[in-house]
Amino acid sequence: MSLNVESTRIPTVLAPPPLRLIDDAGHAVDDSQTGGFELPSHETLLSLYRQMVIARRFDVQVTALTRQGRLATYPSALGQEACEIAAVACLDGGDWLFPTYRDSIALLTRGVKPENILASFRGDWHSGYDYHEHRIAPQATPLATQALHAVGLATAAKLKRDSTVALTLLGDGATSEGDAHEAFNFAAVWQAPVVFLVQNNQFAISVPLDKQMACRTIADKAIGYGMPGYFVDGNDVAAMFAVTSAAVDHARSGKGPTLIEGLTYRIEAHTNSDDPSRYRNAADVDVWRGRDPIERLEKFLVSEGALSEADRASITEEAEDVAAATRACMTVKAVVDPLELFDHVYANPRPALAEQRAALAEELADDEMSAER
Amino acid sequence: MTTLIPGMATRTPETLTMASALNAAIRDAMVEDPTVVLFGEDVGPLGGVFRVTDGLYAEFGETRVSDSPLAESGIVGTAIGMAMYGMRPVVEMQFDAFSYPAFQQIVSHVAKMRNRTRGKIQLPIVIRIPYAGDIGGVEHHSDSSEAYWTSTPGLTVVSPSNPADAYSMLREAIASDDPVIFMEPKSRYWSKAELSLPVQTAPMTSAVVARDGTDVTLLAYGPTVKTALATAVLGAAEGLSIEVIDLRSLSPFDDATVSASLRKTGRVAVVHEAAQFGGYGAEVAARLTERNFFYLAAPILRITGFDIPYPSPKLEEYFLPTPDRILAAISRWEWN
Ligand SMILES: Cc1ncc(C[n+]2csc(CCOP(=O)(O)OP(=O)(O)O)c2C)c(N)n1
Numbered sequence: 001m002s003l004n005v006e007s008t009r010i011p012t013v014l015a016p017p018p019l020r021l022i023d024d025a026g027h028a029v030d031d032s033q034t035g036g037f038e039l040p041s042h043e044t045l046l047s048l049y050r051q052m053v054i055a056r057r058f059d060v061q062v063t064a065l066t067r068q069g070r071l072a073t074y075p076s077a078l079g080q081e082a083c084e085i086a087a088v089a090c091l092d093g094g095d096w097l098f099p100t101y102r103d104s105i106a107l108l109t110r111g112v113k114p115e116n117i118l119a120s121f122r123g124d125w126h127s128g129y130d131y132h133e134h135r136i137a138p139q140a141t142p143l144a145t146q147a148l149h150a151v152g153l154a155t156a157a158k159l160k161r162d163s164t165v166a167l168t169l170l171g172d173g174a175t176s177e178g179d180a181h182e183a184f185n186f187a188a189v190w191q192a193p194v195v196f197l198v199q200n201n202q203f204a205i206s207v208p209l210d211k212q213m214a215c216r217t218i219a220d221k222a223i224g225y226g227m228p229g230y231f232v233d234g235n236d237v238a239a240m241f242a243v244t245s246a247a248v249d250h251a252r253s254g255k256g257p258t259l260i261e262g263l264t265y266r267i268e269a270h271t272n273s274d275d276p277s278r279y280r281n282a283a284d285v286d287v288w289r290g291r292d293p294i295e296r297l298e299k300f301l302v303s304e305g306a307l308s309e310a311d312r313a314s315i316t317e318e319a320e321d322v323a324a325a326t327r328a329c330m331t332v333k334a335v336v337d338p339l340e341l342f343d344h345v346y347a348n349p350r351p352a353l354a355e356q357r358a359a360l361a362e363e364l365a366d367d368e369m370s371a372e373r
Numbered sequence: 374m375t376t377l378i379p380g381m382a383t384r385t386p387e388t389l390t391m392a393s394a395l396n397a398a399i400r401d402a403m404v405e406d407p408t409v410v411l412f413g414e415d416v417g418p419l420g421g422v423f424r425v426t427d428g429l430y431a432e433f434g435e436t437r438v439s440d441s442p443l444a445e446s447g448i449v450g451t452a453i454g455m456a457m458y459g460m461r462p463v464v465e466m467q468f469d470a471f472s473y474p475a476f477q478q479i480v481s482h483v484a485k486m487r488n489r490t491r492g493k494i495q496l497p498i499v500i501r502i503p504y505a506g507d508i509g510g511v512e513h514h515s516d517s518s519e520a521y522w523t524s525t526p527g528l529t530v531v532s533p534s535n536p537a538d539a540y541s542m543l544r545e546a547i548a549s550d551d552p553v554i555f556m557e558p559k560s561r562y563w564s565k566a567e568l569s570l571p572v573q574t575a576p577m578t579s580a581v582v583a584r585d586g587t588d589v590t591l592l593a594y595g596p597t598v599k600t601a602l603a604t605a606v607l608g609a610a611e612g613l614s615i616e617v618i619d620l621r622s623l624s625p626f627d628d629a630t631v632s633a634s635l636r637k638t639g640r641v642a643v644v645h646e647a648a649q650f651g652g653y654g655a656e657v658a659a660r661l662t663e664r665n666f667f668y669l670a671a672p673i674l675r676i677t678g679f680d681i682p683y684p685s686p687k688l689e690e691y692f693l694p695t696p697d698r699i700l701a702a703i704s705r706w707e708w709n
Contacts, residue, residue, distance in 0.1 A: 125489075125491060126485075126488070126489040127489045127490055130493065131490060131493055131494055132493065137457065138486070138489050138490055138494070142477055142481045142482075145450060145477065145478060145481065145482060147450075148446065148447055148449075148450025148451050148453070148454065148478065149450055149451075149453045149454040149457065149482070150454060151447075151450070151451050151454060152450065152451030152452060152453055152454020152455040152456075152457070152458075152462075153454035153455065153457050153458045154454070155451060155454070155455060156454065156455040156457075156458035156459065156460045157458055159410070159436050159460070160458070160459075164458075166454070178444075178446060178474070179446050179447070179450060179477075179478075182442070182444040182446055182447035182450070183447065183450070185442055185444065185447070186441070186442055186444070186447045186451055189442050340491075343491075343492065344487050344488045344490075344491050344492040345487065345488050345526055345527055346487070346527070346529070346551050347487065347492075347495055347549070347550035347551045348529075348549065348550070348551055348578075350625045351625070351628070352625060352626070352628070
């Protein structure tokens, strides 16, 4: 007897259409369909457009560097720019961002220099930017763990009566992890000023969402925790920005957390070492390429007369500068001091580590002497 | 012996259990430093299942002492975020084996954050773990998890064995800029001492000689210090002079104090409740042998729990290292 998984499964209710303000064709959605969210101003949209174009240029450049073998690993966010940029654009300077390994373009948009973003992918050090200056936690690799850190930080801010909000980014697969559920629950119980932004790019490495969970949308889960949840078109930056900004305001005014699901698609492989042809077909990818977040906004801005040739030229120039800076930082030989290995393990120095450090120093000195000879 | 913490008024001597000494340490730290916050399962109005946090909720209120949802990874993970925002969280893992859901947060983040960020983010978190057996607990309530933590770089792991150390070491742990796994031996919670608080004993990261001797060194920590001291008394009656060292700090390991004793006696046995294979005693034996081989008159012994899951209450007396078992083990060394 064989168990037919398909037939024993409870049929899932069809998901509702995601909330959007600008449709695939670049037209503004009718007011009656926008759930009360308003289209951002032309000025805001132009700025979001600029940031998306720059972010994509960076992403494409870094992927090229991996193809040239100059970088070991890079998880691309190509196609996910609307989610990434909205996450950053709605935060104040005092707010904190808790990103994952995929969210390098969010870092870029928040002002981290390419060389500092790439420090970890180049292998210089695990993480390479100024966390306090940018108010960005180190990019988390163990899935969903950073969501709890965001809840803790936001709660501490609340205890100190600061207006700080924490926004954390999660993938769809990460929402199956216990830590995601613990974070949603803690945040709701503690009314923490947190925004959870799930980028549903429909795959966790090779596993599609319908093997990850059995409910309609990730946003629906919010009901179970007692917080608002929104299912948003993750390729519509206008909607992502409007909803995420509202969630940040909601948190800042003491009303607690929000769960947002941005429905998007991972155009590139999981990372450059992955082979997506084993688990998805090219036709699907083409459908999603056709829903490109940048092209959609571009069509809208052009039809509104809000994107001039001068704008395009300056955006292109800025994007090329970022790409050049990205390439340039690969040619600078990073100075990594092996003795620094021992420097940041403890605040309080340990004699045993000092011994190991001295032993390595001696080895290095011997190597140098034999090299001279 | 004990000295005063400079600048703190001495209170009148009182009889304190280890649990009440720990309670006083948290209270004093919270009075002194408004960034110290306490949370965990049942630590609020109930005061913790062992009453270590008794009265703190009433005294400091919900913003500083709170019952968290029942989720250990969540407790440690949120403590990380709080520490990133300038707090000093003290969190409780209700029982040893219930710290395992938090394993990832402790090992992947608490231990590594300073290193990952080149010292830019530090996590002054104390994770209190009531541990070990001998209280007739049901399964999952008597584990000794120290080897998991001590083999993780970035963590400081300590275990007091008496009320004075409990107070002093917890104060130091809360003040430390490094995260500390603070392992509280459950079977010693009700041990008593006459103390005038605040007391400051030896530095948290050092071992102390709990009893002088010349023939054998017993290394113990937490729950087994009492066992080792009882062994020394029995040994003395048989004409054997046993030195007992209370390690107090498992990571870092106090090489100097322990090696000095080894070089005096030439014979060392490590006593712990945790299973032997791959356990903490194995590290101690290897480390001491590497450094002191020519001072050893006999191989270093381990008297530990068996390599089995912690047994149910009716059988734990057969599992735990006892003075008789320790004496029997060391009598098998060749003495000449
Ligand atoms: C706790 C944990 N388990 C497994 C992994 C290995 N892993 C890395 S990324 C990934 C898939 C994550 O998918 P998703 O959350 O959807 O994010 P995406 O990569 O699609 O952005 C897995 C399984 C991990 N990083 N952490």
